[in-house]
Amino acid sequence: MSDERLDRELGEILRAAADVELPARLADRVASIPSRRSQSAASRGAIGGARTRLPIGSMALVGVVILALVWGVPRLAPGFAPFGAATACGAGPTPRPPVTVKSGPTPTTLPATPSPTGPVGPTPTQAPGYFEPAGSMTTSRAGATATLLLDGRVLIVGGSSGAGYPTASAELYDPETCSFSATGSMPAPRANYTATPLTDGRVLIAGGFDGFTNSLATDLLYDPTTGAFRATGSMTSPRSNPSATLLGDGRVLIAGGEGVSPNHEVDLASAEIYDPKTGRFTPTGSMGTARVGAATAPLPGGKILFVGGVSTACTAAGCDDRPASAAEVYDPATGTFSPTGSLLAGWASSATALKDGRVLVLGAIRNLPIPVLPIMRPQAELYDPKTGKFTMTGGHQTPVGMNATLLPDGRVLVLGSFDAANGGDTVSAAVLYDPTTGTFAPTGSMAVARSGPTVTLLRDGRVLVAGGAGPRGGDVPGPPLDSAELFVP
Amino acid sequence: MARPIQGAEARERARAIAFTRLTADRLASCYRLATVILGDPIEAEDATHDAAVRAWERWGSLRDPDRFDAWFGRILVNECRDRLRRRRTRPPAAELTERYHAGRRLGDGTQAIAERQALAQAIAELEPDHRIAIVLHYYLELSAEQIAERTGARVGTVKSRLHYGLKALRAAQDASARTEGGRR
Incomplete structure (x- = not known):
């Protein structure tokens, strides 16, 4: 056989062997891989040297769903608000059925964790406050950032858009006209970045990831006067999901997050400082614990509390994401982090500085009445900077809150709860924390159930709640929403 | 100062969507390649699936989306090679x-x-x-x-x-x- 004929015969044989139809079941099996693997990754770690990170939001959700199976949280859903997009701005409270507040049942299968400081008692009465429609954003967004500008408008940037991909677009909400309008876009989509208002009115967009796999070191500045984003200096390390905090001197502390090594992600303990005057980043002291997605809160005297987040522990068997319970305090004067007390809870989702200097930390604790079951339940703690210790608060009314906002009167609005009794879906309920009593009380409900919206305190004391993900479909996050609402205390 | 923890979920979701889209576009051609290498459509189905699982587990190592074809192709070929080596007595x-x-x-x-x-x-x-x-x-x-x-x-x-x-x-x-x- 000649070489030419051999080449031809080889090609024909191999092409004939390739004459197969793609089995539909194979397509289905492959399409379900992300959801199947994410569910198992938390306990197994990664395979083959790389690792799959269980999303922090999923960690929270898993805990909440398990919580529901054991406790149920009807107290978190005081009545059902009618679904439907908001249609007007400032139209008064959204009509809804009379609120029925159910008392949270004392668990019978799980003992209540004693509360050394927070009162535990009957369900508080309904707190004043209601939601009213605030129109619709120009783009549906979940996981976006919202930043109050000096002129009172709100800059809303990025997030996942309708298709689920990060978007580069941004828009402005004007409380005076009750309307959203597009503004300049980022040069490219990014997610899991931070947006920090600078003292000169600009907004620093730091880190994040490019929507595919890459953590970013590049940073942007949004200028409200021009409505444009422009590049500024780059961080010393790429960071996705870092923590960014405005310091008292106008600089910005950026710490932790996911970095990159040649073949896999790596949690960062390092931190750096952005100086708006020079547009440059310079390294500062490192945290004692590498953290991704830590919550921060300013403390009296200019120090910053770092709490929670996820830290990855790796062994020969793989890597597991674990909540970082040890808290740290950053001192801008010395540029160093120092250990302080540890969370009583397993993980924290938010840290809110109260007017009296303490910090309200919302999270969950892993309760182990049955050692083999990872049962988690919501927990609220107060950090006292004077003692450096965490103590429980909130009692049985503690919500599973993902967003906490300090109101002008000193109370804290908590949104983003999950209806664990309904398959872990989002709910429209909101609660208010009163530091003077140490209790949570239900308040008005949103018209639309949403998870992970942007929550921004406006200058007039109202709170803008925009976007977020709608009700979940099983393990699939709900679609990004474009509707917005205003909470009127 | 709380940050939107939902972003982590958004990130995972974006990854899942990117993975699903990229693999769906190439799945048929990858399955055909596995079939040709292995000479067995049934085993090729398992090989393609297992390669996709490995790809998802190593998703973080894909630095450039434009390199997906070569990146996933290499994973698939390695999977097929492992299977060929394991079945040396059963051509x-x-x-x-x-x-x-x-x-x-x-x-x-x-x-x-x-x-x-x-x-x-x-x-x-x-x-x-x-x-x-x-x-x-x-x-x-x-x-x-x-x-x-x-x-x-x-x-x-x-x-x-x-x-x-x-x-x-x-x-x-x-x-x-x-x-x-x-x-x-």
Whole structure:
């Protein structure tokens, strides 16, 4: 056989062997891989040297769903608000059925964790406050950032858009006209970045990831006067999901997050400082614990509390994401982090500085009445900077809150709860924390159930709640929403 | 100062969507390649699935979306190579040969059919690395350099595999021709 004929015969044989139809079941099996693997990754770690990170939001959700199976949280859903997009701005409270507040049942299968400081008692009465429609954003967004500008408008940037991909677009909400309008876009989509208002009115967009796999070191500045984003200096390390905090001197502390090594992600303990005057980043002291997605809160005297987040522990068997319970305090004067007390809870989702200097930390604790079951339940703690210790608060009314906002009167609005009794879906309920009593009380409900919206305190004391993900479909996050609402205390 | 923890979930969701979209677009061609390498559509289905699982687990190592084809192709080829090595005692030559004749019956004589059958058999009996090199070159029409990138081998090694693979195929072909000629 000649070489030419051999080449031809080889090609024909191999092409004939390739004459197969793609089995539909194979397509289905492959399409379900992300959801199947994410569910198992938390306990197994990664395979083959790389690792799959269980999303922090999923960690929270898993805990909440398990919580529901054991406790149920009807107290978190005081009545059902009618679904439907908001249609007007400032139209008064959204009509809804009379609120029925159910008392949270004392668990019978799980003992209540004693509360050394927070009162535990009957369900508080309904707190004043209601939601009213605030129109619709120009783009549906979940996981976006919202930043109050000096002129009172709100800059809303990025997030996942309708298709689920990060978007580069941004828009402005004007409380005076009750309307959203597009503004300049980022040069490219990014997610899991931070947006920090600078003292000169600009907004620093730091880190994040490019929507595919890459953590970013590049940073942007949004200028409200021009409505444009422009590049500024780059961080010393790429960071996705870092923590960014405005310091008292106008600089910005950026710490932790996911970095990159040649073949896999790596949690960062390092931190750096952005100086708006020079547009440059310079390294500062490192945290004692590498953290991704830590919550921060300013403390009296200019120090910053770092709490929670996820830290990855790796062994020969793989890597597991674990909540970082040890808290740290950053001192801008010395540029160093120092250990302080540890969370009583397993993980924290938010840290809110109260007017009296303490910090309200919302999270969950892993309760182990049955050692083999990872049962988690919501927990609220107060950090006292004077003692450096965490103590429980909130009692049985503690919500599973993902967003906490300090109101002008000193109370804290908590949104983003999950209806664990309904398959872990989002709910429209909101609660208010009163530091003077140490209790949570239900308040008005949103018209639309949403998870992970942007929550921004406006200058007039109202709170803008925009976007977020709608009700979940099983393990699939709900679609990004474009509707917005205003909470009127 | 709380940050939107929902972003972590958004990130995971974006990854899942990117993975699903990229694999869905290439799944049929990848499945065909696995079928050609393995000569067994059933095993190719498992190999493609397992390669996709590995790809998801290593998703963070894909730094450039434009490199997905080569990146995933390498994972798939490695998966197929592992399977070929594990089943060294079970070459499904009959499957490959059968598929060839089912797809193209030209009726061009007993000797030609016998020679093709022998060639298909010889492909199935090649060393795994030689077989993969032959398939990538004659089915996907990749160059030695492209095969080297796809398999992680050096270009010289790929050329060597192609040389010895072709040599084995030619030997099998010549043996078949002699046998058929002798029968006449």
